[in-house]
Amino acid sequence: MATARRIRPAHASLIDAFEQPLAIRAGLADLFANDPIPLPEINLELIAQGGSVLTGDDLARLEPWLLHATRELLPVLESSFPNGEPFRKLATAAATGELSVREASRALLDGDAAKLEALGNAVGVPAGYLMLSLQMIAGAAIAGLASQLGDQLESTSWSHGSCPVCGSSPSLATLSRKDDVQVEALVGGGGKKHLHCGLCGHSWRFQRNACAGCGNEDPHSREVFYAERAKHERIETCSQCKGYLLCVDLREYEKDPNLQALPLALVHLDIIAQEKGFGPLSPATWNTFS
Amino acid sequence: MPKAFFIDTSLCTACRGCQLACKEWHELPANHTLQRGSHQNPPDLNPNNYKIVRFSEHKDDKGVVSWNFFQDQCRHCVVPPCKEVADMYVEGAILKDDATGAVLYTEKTAQLSAEDAEVVREACPYNIPRRNEETGVLTKCTMCFGRISEGMLPACVKVCPTGTMNFGEREAMLDLANKRLAEVKKTYPNAMLADPDFTSAIYLLTDVPENYYTYAVASASPMDRKRFLAGLAKPLRRVFANLG
Numbered sequence: 447m448a449t450a451r452r453i454r455p456a457h458a459s460l461i462d463a464f465e466q467p468l469a470i471r472a473g474l475a476d477l478f479a480n481d482p483i484p485l486p487e488i489n490l491e492l493i494a495q496g497g498s499v500l501t502g503d504d505l506a507r508l509e510p511w512l513l514h515a516t517r518e519l520l521p522v523l524e525s526s527f528p529n530g531e532p533f534r535k536l537a538t539a540a541a542t543g544e545l546s547v548r549e550a551s552r553a554l555l556d557g558d559a560a561k562l563e564a565l566g567n568a569v570g571v572p573a574g575y576l577m578l579s580l581q582m583i584a585g586a587a588i589a590g591l592a593s594q595l596g597d598q599l600e601s602t603s604w605s606h607g608s609c610p611v612c613g614s615s616p617s618l619a620t621l622s623r624k625d626d627v628q629v630e631a632l633v634g635g636g637g638k639k640h641l642h643c644g645l646c647g648h649s650w651r652f653q654r655n656a657c658a659g660c661g662n663e664d665p666h667s668r669e670v671f672y673a674e675r676a677k678h679e680r681i682e683t684c685s686q687c688k689g690y691l692l693c694v695d696l697r698e699y700e701k702d703p704n705l706q707a708l709p710l711a712l713v714h715l716d717i718i719a720q721e722k723g724f725g726p727l728s729p730a731t732w733n734t735f736s
Numbered sequence: 737m738p739k740a741f742f743i744d745t746s747l748c749t750a751c752r753g754c755q756l757a758c759k760e761w762h763e764l765p766a767n768h769t770l771q772r773g774s775h776q777n778p779p780d781l782n783p784n785n786y787k788i789v790r791f792s793e794h795k796d797d798k799g800v801v802s803w804n805f806f807q808d809q810c811r812h813c814v815v816p817p818c819k820e821v822a823d824m825y826v827e828g829a830i831l832k833d834d835a836t837g838a839v840l841y842t843e844k845t846a847q848l849s850a851e852d853a854e855v856v857r858e859a860c861p862y863n864i865p866r867r868n869e870e871t872g873v874l875t876k877c878t879m880c881f882g883r884i885s886e887g888m889l890p891a892c893v894k895v896c897p898t899g900t901m902n903f904g905e906r907e908a909m910l911d912l913a914n915k916r917l918a919e920v921k922k923t924y925p926n927a928m929l930a931d932p933d934f935t936s937a938i939y940l941l942t943d944v945p946e947n948y949y950t951y952a953v954a955s956a957s958p959m960d961r962k963r964f965l966a967g968l969a970k971p972l973r974r975v976f977a978n979l980g
Contacts, residue, residue: 453886634897678888698888700739700904 449703450711460732461710466522468706471586474518475647478511478590485591488598496606498613499595500555500588505548511587512547516540519582532575539569550576551584554645555612578731581645588612588646604650607658607727609643616658617644617709617728619682619693623702636697642705644728649705657684658691659727671718679712681719690724692716709733738814738837739884740906740936741893742913743807745948746920746927748900750775750789750805754892758787758809761880761891781808783868783875787892794947806948807900809892810864810877811935812839821859825852829874837906837936838879841865846872861954879936906936913938 451461484507486499493499505512520537524530539545545565553561554577566576592599592611604610620642625635639654656663662684670693672680678698683690692712696702709732716726716733726733758764764784769777776791778784787809795801816839819830829844848856850867853874857865865874880890884903888894893903902912913929917940920927924942930953932938945952 449887675882676886698894700884700887700889703887 449701450707453703454711454714457711457713460713461707463526464707464710464732466526467519467582470518470522471515471582471589472706474511474515474586475589475593478587479593481511481590482594483507483511483591485594485598488595488602490602493602493604493610496608498608498610499599500591500612505552505555508551508584508587508591509548511590512551512583513540515583515586516547516579519586520579523579523582532571533579535569535571536576536579539571545569547580547583550580551587554580554584555614574731581730584612585645585647589648592643592646592648599648599650605653607641607652607656607661609641609646609648610650611648612643612646614643614645615728616641616691617726617730618642618705619652619658619691620649620705621654621693621695621697623696637695639693641691644730647706657682657687657689659684659689660687662686671715671722679715681715681724683719683722683724688724689727690719691727692719738835738906738936739879739903740812740837740909740938741809741890742902742904742909742916743937743939744900744902744913744916744920745805745807745940746916746924746942747898748789748805748807749898750791751897752789753895753897754807754901755785755787755789757891757895758877759785761883762786762878781864781866781876783866783873786810786875786877790949792948794943802943802947804943804948806939806952807892808862808864808949808951809937810839810879811862811931811937812837812877812879813935815934817859817861818856818865822848822856825856830856833881836879836881836884838881838884840878840881841874841876843873845874848872848874861951863951909938913940916940 451458486503486507488499492501516537520533524533536545540547550562550565553565562576563573566573588611595611599610602610608615620640622636622638622640639652640649641652641658642649652658657668662668667685669683670680671683678695680693681690682693692709692715694708713732717735720735767778767782767784772779774791776788778788781788787807790806790808792804792806793801794804816830816832819832819839822830822845826844826847829842829848831840831842833840845853853867856874857867864876866876867874883890889903893901902909910932913932917927917929920940920942926944927940927942930939930941930945934954939952941948941952
């Protein structure tokens, strides 16, 4: 977060608001990563067709983590944002069983906006508050699961534009640092593209010459935009699916930035991309302006 | 946390990518130069080149010729004597950023007269600052302050294809320098680190400093190490104030 704030002091109020929730979320993800649970079986046939590990999963194995994260995160969200009352309502609804966080998380993974709206209405909370809360809560729990799946995921050679763990869209792409080629006289390479899940933060390799949203490889319908003196922070657009994804080149950075916090420092690029008529692959509270 | 360069000359192939990247990032104009029979071009630092690769041929007792490359740039001294002197004339002409350790020459250096600027120049034990005679501004490496403030690497470090140019936290760079020194000493027993305690640009040399460049280390310069250190311990400003 310190890096994000230093890079873009103009975004300080936004970064301040998310600092505590993101820090707690990261702490929970670490905690869950070291709390062994029965892991879901990886269905290679489903994976080959682009289905994620959690496709059709009832999330029962994640329920204790979801409840834990609900208890930890909602009070922090309430105190971090102005008009935080709806977060308290959600905390109460989750504690009394009026709201099933597991059911709502499943709706989030399914992209079922109507169901989320209905679940929010049932407890008197606007869908936007419920979405943000679930992104934090389910994000922490699924990040823990992704860590535990570790090597199993590596062996699937996943090549799709959505997350292999939860099926969500990426919130950020990175170009990798120089390769460690073990040749003393030559340091180079790198630039391999990785996508980072907007929900659970899982990272996976993706082909560099395609849109992560629709797989479009036509160079004439994909464009890259960047500021003259900040070419390492760029907008990658696709006129076929009208989507965009922000991409940063890690070879330019002294240290690896916090990839959960970095999108907060790049909101100016979201504004430009959306002014050009493109939509984010992974809509979030900070990159949705309408 | 202060930053530092670690410049491992043992890996340099003198491609001059660092020199060019510096010039390009700072958008510095071209120089008119002449063929002098050396790849060292331009021949010296100047207001349009904050960094140059110096070439030095040397024949040892056995008749073996070595060709040494030295990436000359501001060392961003831990206690910069140029700033101590400049502060006597124009407060704020030279700044030191505590967060990064960068020594920064501002537009206010133009307020120094040509004579005063020369005194500031002479205070540098590494012969780095150059005065732009048109604008009066003193120039040198900026540590790419704008880039590093945004978490980026300096331009010269970014482009280096051999691992010669490194940049990071000072402590990490010192660790890396000592690790590389131990490795390089196996092949070059004379290998050494140039002034690692006083500067933020730490060079690993495989040969004695004089075989690289007159001002490679402070002790080789007209302002020898003893005077350099004395200057650090007793800033000139205080001496003048006491005279007052």
